[in-house]
Amino acid sequence: MQTKQLHTKVNKLTGVLTIPGDKSISHRAVMFGSIAKGKTTVLNFLEGEDCLSTIDCFRKMGVDISKESDSVVINGRGFEGLQEPTEILNVGNSGTTTRLLLGMLAGTPFHSCLIGDESIAKRPMKRVTNPLRDMGAFIDGREDGNYTPISIRGGTLKPIRYNSPVASAQVKSAILLAGLQCEGTTSVTEPHKSRDHTERMLRAFGGEVEENGLTCSINGGQQLRGINIHVPGDISSAAFFLVAGAIVPNSSITLHRVGLNPTRTGIIDVLKEMGADLTIENEQIEHFEPVGDINIKTSSLKGIEISGDIIPRLIDEIPIIALLATQASGDTIIKDASELKVKETNRIDTVVTELKKLGASIESTDDGMIIHGQTGKLTGTTVDSYGDHRIGMMLAIAACIAEGQMTLKDPDAIAVSYPMFFEHLNSLID
Numbered sequence: 001m002q003t004k005q006l007h008t009k010v011n012k013l014t015g016v017l018t019i020p021g022d023k024s025i026s027h028r029a030v031m032f033g034s035i036a037k038g039k040t041t042v043l044n045f046l047e048g049e050d051c052l053s054t055i056d057c058f059r060k061m062g063v064d065i066s067k068e069s070d071s072v073v074i075n076g077r078g079f080e081g082l083q084e085p086t087e088i089l090n091v092g093n094s095g096t097t098t099r100l101l102l103g104m105l106a107g108t109p110f111h112s113c114l115i116g117d118e119s120i121a122k123r124p125m126k127r128v129t130n131p132l133r134d135m136g137a138f139i140d141g142r143e144d145g146n147y148t149p150i151s152i153r154g155g156t157l158k159p160i161r162y163n164s165p166v167a168s169a170q171v172k173s174a175i176l177l178a179g180l181q182c183e184g185t186t187s188v189t190e191p192h193k194s195r196d197h198t199e200r201m202l203r204a205f206g207g208e209v210e211e212n213g214l215t216c217s218i219n220g221g222q223q224l225r226g227i228n229i230h231v232p233g234d235i236s237s238a239a240f241f242l243v244a245g246a247i248v249p250n251s252s253i254t255l256h257r258v259g260l261n262p263t264r265t266g267i268i269d270v271l272k273e274m275g276a277d278l279t280i281e282n283e284q285i286e287h288f289e290p291v292g293d294i295n296i297k298t299s300s301l302k303g304i305e306i307s308g309d310i311i312p313r314l315i316d317e318i319p320i321i322a323l324l325a326t327q328a329s330g331d332t333i334i335k336d337a338s339e340l341k342v343k344e345t346n347r348i349d350t351v352v353t354e355l356k357k358l359g360a361s362i363e364s365t366d367d368g369m370i371i372h373g374q375t376g377k378l379t380g381t382t383v384d385s386y387g388d389h390r391i392g393m394m395l396a397i398a399a400c401i402a403e404g405q406m407t408l409k410d411p412d413a414i415a416v417s418y419p420m421f422f423e424h425l426n427s428l429i430d
């Protein structure tokens with residue numbers, strides 16, 4: 001197992017960063033580009049391992065995808081251009097690849113088999129395989145199609161009206177992508193609004209999707225056309241530096257061209273409510289997603305409650321929010337977040353275990369955690385990412401305010417979403 005010595009107790013973090021491309025949007029750009037007709041050019045594509053897994057899967061289905069100096073170019077030939085893969089499709093560590101791909105393959109007239117890494121093999125897939133079976137796909141896998149390896153043979157699909165028990169963009173997107181391949185109207189209703197990148201991108205590719213409150217509907221048989229996309233910086237990656245800027249003394253960090261899609265900006269709302277010194281400039285819509293520049297300075301913070309509708313808007317940021325809360329006065333209570341248990345790790349357990357090792361006062365609850373802020377200094381020790389990129393990055397930011405030495409096990413996991421993370425962090429350290 002690889003380990004990395006982390007920078008501890010840094011004096012300040014200052015500088016400007018351009019955050020790498022959004023992971024959710026990069027996945028979708030390759031997927032929609034593959035099922036559209038014509039050329040799609042993607043600028044600022046995230047070269048993280050998860051998105052590379054998506055490219056690899058579509059190449060195995062015969063899609064011509066090339067990497068140019070500053071872009072990825074996809075020559076789409078429509079759904080009918082996808083070919084039966086002769087090899088297993090390896091989704092790596094990526095839940096988004098697995099679930100959206102299953103939605104696409106639900107209607108393709110061939111067989112495919114999906115495998116991934118150890119973490120993917122533990123993530124529940126029935127949330128998509130059940131509704132896709134109801135639509136007419138033939139699916140098998142471990143525990144009746146709940147876990148990879150999963151094999152799928154596309155069928156002649158019929159539309160459904162699906163009431164999703166979870167607010168999940170992966171579930172919503174999988175069903176909409178299957179709905180695109182059947183006659184009639186398919187709709188998905190979710191308990192809270194999840195990220196809407198699929199809906200925005202479908203429209204940008206010339207498709208139509210209706211949104212009515214918490215329900216999204218799509219008509220089958222639409223033909224998408226290739227487009228040019230400039231992927232915004234990933235707010236989920238920016239979050240690590242937003243928190244770092246707020247908690248490291250004497251800091252001021254500016255992040256350029258960060259995606260500010262309202263279904264993703266829960267982290268900004270939380271930082272502001274906790275009292276962070278944060279400003280946003282140059283807000284504009286680029287292509288079909290809002291972007292802007294964010295500045296954050298060392299801040300005096302107070303604990304808050306985070307629950308309900310905001311949870312899907314910051315679900316991937318909860319590990320770094322937990323660290324933020326250790327530096328705030330009073331308690332921060334995170335509720336309604338049991339989805340954390342089915343991410344790359346059980347993020348309630350891994351966050352609480354690792355922050356406790358550093359001396360934080362934090363406890364897990366059934367659907368979240370309670371953090372008692374400012375109860376003492378964090379002290380360096382050996383910590384573990386458990387192969388989860390977001391846990392690894394949270395711990396590297398924790399090191400910046402910890403005393404003593406700190407070693408991170410399995411730092412390479414970070415390349416899943418942010419291969420340049422340590423270069424970017426080092427560039428801000430005095």
Ligand SMILES: O=C(O)C1=C[C@@H](OP(=O)(O)O)[C@@H](O)[C@H](O)C1
Nearest residue numbers: 024096167168169170171315316
């Ligand atoms: O659709 C997407 O791109 C994603 C949706 C979220 O998952 P869920 O749909 O499971 O909430 C998120 O946690 C994941 O990182 C990316």
Ligand SMILES: C=C(OP(=O)(O)O)C(=O)O
Nearest residue numbers: 093094095096316343344
């Ligand atoms: C949960 C995540 O991604 P995925 O579901 O695509 O593995 C994440 O990036 O935090």
